[in-house]
Amino acid sequence: MTAGDAVQARPARRSLRPIASLLTLxxxxxxxFGVPWWTxxxxxxxxxxxxxxxGSAVFAVTLVAFPVLMYLGHGRRQRDWAARTGDTILGLVWILFVWALLGNVARLALAAVGVADPARSRLVAVGTLAVSAVLALWGYVEAMRVPxxxxxxVTLDRLAPGxxxxxxxxITDTHYGPIDRAGWSARTIAKVNELDADVVCHTGDIADGSVARRRAQAAPLGEVRARLARTYVTGNHEYLGEAQGWLDHMRDLGWEPLHNRHIVVRRDGAGLVVAGVDDRTAASSGSAGHRADHAAALSGADPDLxxxxxxxxxxxxxxxxAAGVDLQLSGHTHGGQMWPFHYLVRLDQPVVQGLRRHGRTQLYTSRGxxxxxxxxxxxxxxxxxxxxLRAG
Known part of the structure; x- marks a missing residue:
C-alpha cells in the first residue's frame, strides 16, 4: 500500500464510525422495545x-417518539418537558425489558410443567405487566422520597484522638434537572441538618443544566450547616455544562470548592486534610484549567496528617x-439506580456502593x-x- 492509499483509507474508516454508532443504537x-412487545x-x-x-400501536408510537424526545430534551434545545417524558419512557421500557426477559425464562418453566399456549403466553404477559407496573410505581416513590x-x-489508623x-x-449526585425538585431539595437539606455534622461533602453531579436554570433547586444547599467545613468537588455532569459556573456558585453559597486543592480542619489539637480533585472527565472536557490533579490537591499538606x-x-x-490518601469519598454509580443495571456499572467502576479497602486507602461509594x-x-x-470517623 502506498502512502497515498493509507491517507485515503483513514478517512474512509472514520466515515464508517457514525454508521456503526447508528446501527448500534x-x-x-x-x-x-422489541422484547417487551413480543412478550x-x-x-x-x-x-x-x-x-x-x-398494544402494538402503543409500542410503535413510543418507539418513534422516544429518540425525538431525547433529542429535544438532552440536545441543544434542552426542553425540560421533552427530557421528563423521554427519561420516563426510558425507565419504563427498561423495567418492561428486564421483566419480559425474566418472564420468558418463566415461560420455559411453565412449559416444563405442562402449561400450554395460549394460557402459558398469557400468564407470562400478564405477570410481566403486573410486576413491571408495581416496580415502576414503587421505584418512582423511592426516587422522589427524601433519602x-x-x-x-470508618476507622482511620492515622486519625488522632482529638x-x-x-x-x-x-451527599452526592443530586442531579437537579428537568423535574423541578426544589421542595425535595429543601426537605433533603433539612434532613442533613438534623445530623449535626462537623463536615459536609458534596461529591459532584449537582445538576443537569446551568446555574441559571437550576438555581432554585440548588438554593437549599446554601442552608447546609456544618461546624468545620462544607466542601464540594465537580462530577462528570458539571463538565457537560458549566463546571466553573457551579464551582463559583457553590462558593457563593458558602461552600469550599476543592478544585484540586485542600483545606485542613482541626479539633482538639488534631488535624485532618480534606482534599478534592476534579472529575476524571475534566481533562477531556475542554474546560481550561480543569483536570484531576492529586499532586496539586495535596501540595503543601502536612504528610503526617x-x-x-x-x-x-x-x-x-x-x-x-498512589497519593497516600486515607479515605476517598465518591458517588457517580447511583448503586446502579435500576436493577439489574448495577452489573453494567460494575464493568466500568471498581465498586458500586459501600465501604471497601484498597490497601491502606479506604473507599466509600454512595448510592447517590x-x-x-x-x-x-x-x-x-x-x-x-x-x-x-474513628481513631485507629
Whole structure:
C-alpha cells in the first residue's frame, strides 16, 4: 500500500464510525422495545385482534417518539418537558425489558410443567405487566422520597484522638434537572441538618443544566450547616455544562470548592486534610484549567496528617492510593439506580456502593442522593451518608 492509499483509507474508516454508532443504537432500541412487545402481544397468546393491535400501536408510537424526545430534551434545545417524558419512557421500557426477559425464562418453566399456549403466553404477559407496573410505581416513590440516612463507622489508623467521632455527612449526585425538585431539595437539606455534622461533602453531579436554570433547586444547599467545613468537588455532569459556573456558585453559597486543592480542619489539637480533585472527565472536557490533579490537591499538606479525599468516581481510587490518601469519598454509580443495571456499572467502576479497602486507602461509594434520567430507583435506594470517623 502506498502512502497515498493509507491517507485515503483513514478517512474512509472514520466515515464508517457514525454508521456503526447508528446501527448500534438501532439494535439497542430494537431489543429494548422489541422484547417487551413480543412478550406482551405475541400471537401465541391469541389475544383478541383489537387488543393486540392496540398494544402494538402503543409500542410503535413510543418507539418513534422516544429518540425525538431525547433529542429535544438532552440536545441543544434542552426542553425540560421533552427530557421528563423521554427519561420516563426510558425507565419504563427498561423495567418492561428486564421483566419480559425474566418472564420468558418463566415461560420455559411453565412449559416444563405442562402449561400450554395460549394460557402459558398469557400468564407470562400478564405477570410481566403486573410486576413491571408495581416496580415502576414503587421505584418512582423511592426516587422522589427524601433519602434515608445510611450510617457508617470508618476507622482511620492515622486519625488522632482529638478527631475521634468526627461526623462527616456525604451527599452526592443530586442531579437537579428537568423535574423541578426544589421542595425535595429543601426537605433533603433539612434532613442533613438534623445530623449535626462537623463536615459536609458534596461529591459532584449537582445538576443537569446551568446555574441559571437550576438555581432554585440548588438554593437549599446554601442552608447546609456544618461546624468545620462544607466542601464540594465537580462530577462528570458539571463538565457537560458549566463546571466553573457551579464551582463559583457553590462558593457563593458558602461552600469550599476543592478544585484540586485542600483545606485542613482541626479539633482538639488534631488535624485532618480534606482534599478534592476534579472529575476524571475534566481533562477531556475542554474546560481550561480543569483536570484531576492529586499532586496539586495535596501540595503543601502536612504528610503526617490523615487525608480525606473527595473524588466523584470510584475509579479514581488508584490515584488516591498512589497519593497516600486515607479515605476517598465518591458517588457517580447511583448503586446502579435500576436493577439489574448495577452489573453494567460494575464493568466500568471498581465498586458500586459501600465501604471497601484498597490497601491502606479506604473507599466509600454512595448510592447517590438524587437520581439521573429515569425517575425510578429499583433495589438501589438513595442515601444521605453519615460517616463517623474513628481513631485507629
Amino acid at each position: 438501532v439494535a439497542i432500541l430494537a431489543l429494548l 406482551l402481544t405475541t400471537g401465541r397468546a391469541q389475544w383478541p385482534a383489537p387488543l393486540a393491535a392496540a 434515608r440516612v445510611r450510617r457508617v463507622d 478527631l475521634d467521632g468526627l461526623r462527616v455527612v456525604l 490523615p487525608v480525606l479525599l473527595l473524588a466523584h468516581q470510584p475509579k479514581q481510587i488508584d490515584d488516591a492510593v 442522593t438524587g437520581f439521573w434520567g429515569p425517575p425510578f430507583r429499583i433495589f438501589a435506594p438513595s442515601e444521605i451518608t453519615l460517616l463517623t
